[in-house]
Amino acid sequence: MELFYEPRITLLARPEFLEPSHLPVAWLGDGTGGERLAEFAGRLCYMSQANPAKRPTREYLDNIKKQGHGSVLEHANYSLLVEGVSRSLTHELVRHRAGFAYSQLSQRYVDESKAAFVVPPAVIGDEKLETAWREQIESAQRTYVTMVEQLMERYGWVADRVHRRKMAREAGRAVLPNATETKIVVTGNVRAWRTMLELRSSEGAEMEIRRFAVATLRLLQREAPGFFSDFVFYVAEDRREAAKVEYHKV
């Protein structure tokens, strides 16, 4: 049985900025496609392409966040492939509606007989707890396999095999735990990512989603520092990492 001890997060897509030749910007400093796109959109509002304040891109974006001009950040979208997370994590994640798109592995279409599971962070490192947890998981998966087999027989009269499998799996998944591993593609604009990551990297957030938020922040900070550099990591009293943001909910 495959167990996950941390999420696997892969960047799938980033913005590509195509500068219009009739409205060039006097860029300064480094900038990725996403950062340039947001700066371009911000500058259009005041037709300040000449960059009279001589601001490098990342300084310009810092000022955008400081002014709370967050709609400018909505132009830049990033897509992540998120794996090695539990169904309970994604249940919390998809509550973030504004500016996000989700596509998640279907337990009705996909066979979960060999599903992986995510070890709850609080359990990691305690052998006794981990063994007890694992026994429950293994038992649940065995029951799932038996249930799907029996349901396939029970509904043998359904001629469409795909439909019959779906009927069996959608009932069988009722015994699978919250810890079942899932995969989800998440696309969000930078304003939405910032709001979600602020909430979920905070000390009040549940441990697994907090760990996910911290890892996602690291990835996005590397990818586009102009958008995320005001998030600061620290180790909280519970000895787990968390993050604080300077510009709250832009």
Ligand SMILES: Cc1cc2nc3c(=O)[nH]c(=O)nc-3n(C[C@H](O)[C@H](O)[C@H](O)COP(=O)(O)OP(=O)(O)OC[C@H]3O[C@@H](n4cnc5c(N)ncnc54)[C@H](O)[C@@H]3O)c2cc1C
């Ligand atoms: C620590 C923590 C504990 C939680 N505990 C619970 C819990 O016990 N039970 C529970 O049900 N949920 C819980 N939640 C989820 C929480 O209630 C929100 O559903 C979740 O954080 C998404 O926040 P949001 O609605 O601001 O996000 P989004 O949907 O992404 O919205 C972002 C922002 O857009 C604006 N917006 C979005 N939709 C609307 C709208 N329809 N009308 C007006 N403005 C809108 C708001 O300003 C909103 O903050 C918890 C969240 C956290 C972080």
